[in-house]
Amino acid sequence: MxxxxxxxxxxxxxxxxxxxxxxxxxxxxxxxxxxxxxxxxxxxxxxxxxxxxxxxxxxxxxxxxxxxxxxxxRKFDFPPSDAPAAAYRYFAKLSDALPRLSSADFNVLSTFLDSVGDDDAMSKVGTSESTPESQAEVPM
Structure with missing residues (x-):
């Protein structure tokens, strides 16, 4: 739900x-x-x-x-169209893993995401307000 x-x-x-x-x-x-x-x-x-x-x-x-x-x-369209290729691979892996994640797994992910940015920064992903550094290619 x-x-x-x-x-x-x-x-x-x-x-x-x-x-x-x-x-x-x-x-x-x-x-x-x-x-x-x-x-x-x-x-x-x-x-x-x-x-x-x-x-x-x-x-x-x-x-x-x-x-x-x-x-x-709300439904998310991830990754954004201007995301690097590695982002597509990460989101595909996450999508496959979601049904198997436990509450503890979600807590770990949440803690990690909280440590790398705030909710306001997440709302800017894929917009002109996101930084060029956030769009750099990340190896997988």
């Missing part, structure tokens, strides 16, 4: 709102809410998050958590 799926299900449960009721408040089908909560679908745009915030009357901290979950759940 995606972080958004977990957050949505948790918020709906905390506010004691049935899927059908939330769907009605949002002008959506109950089946779509179910798909979001199961991770079968990802939210398409920020408008859905805004509607959920309004429909559940979320507190600022809950709203911030939902936005973080939305950001973490």
């Amino acid at each position: 995606s972080p958004f799926s977990v957050a949505l299900r948790q918020l709906r449960a905390e506010y004691d709102v049935a899927q059908g009721e939330l769907a009605n408040r949002l002008g959506l089908r109950q089946s779509y809410i179910s798909q979001l909560e199961r991770g079968a679908k990802l939210p398409k745009d920020k408008g859905l998050v805004r509607k959920i915030v309004q429909a559940l009357h979320l507190h600022p901290q809950e709203e911030a958590s939902l936005w973080q979950a939305f950001q973490a759940s």
Whole structure:
């Protein structure tokens, strides 16, 4: 499940709102809410998050958590088109390994990524704001 799926299900449960009721408040089908909560679908745009915030009357901290979950759940197009060839190999290996990684493996990866950059730097990958050094060819 995606972080958004977990957050949505948790918020709906905390506010004691049935899927059908939330769907009605949002002008959506109950089946779509179910798909979001199961991770079968990802939210398409920020408008859905805004509607959920309004429909559940979320507190600022809950709203911030939902936005973080939305950001973490978006689809990524990696590597960026201007990435070096080695990046494609690394991402292919990571994609193959993901289903086999344990929670401990994810913690190690997270710790490593935190040590080499912040979330803001990651959002700039593949943009004109990324540094030339970050795009240098890395041997594999």
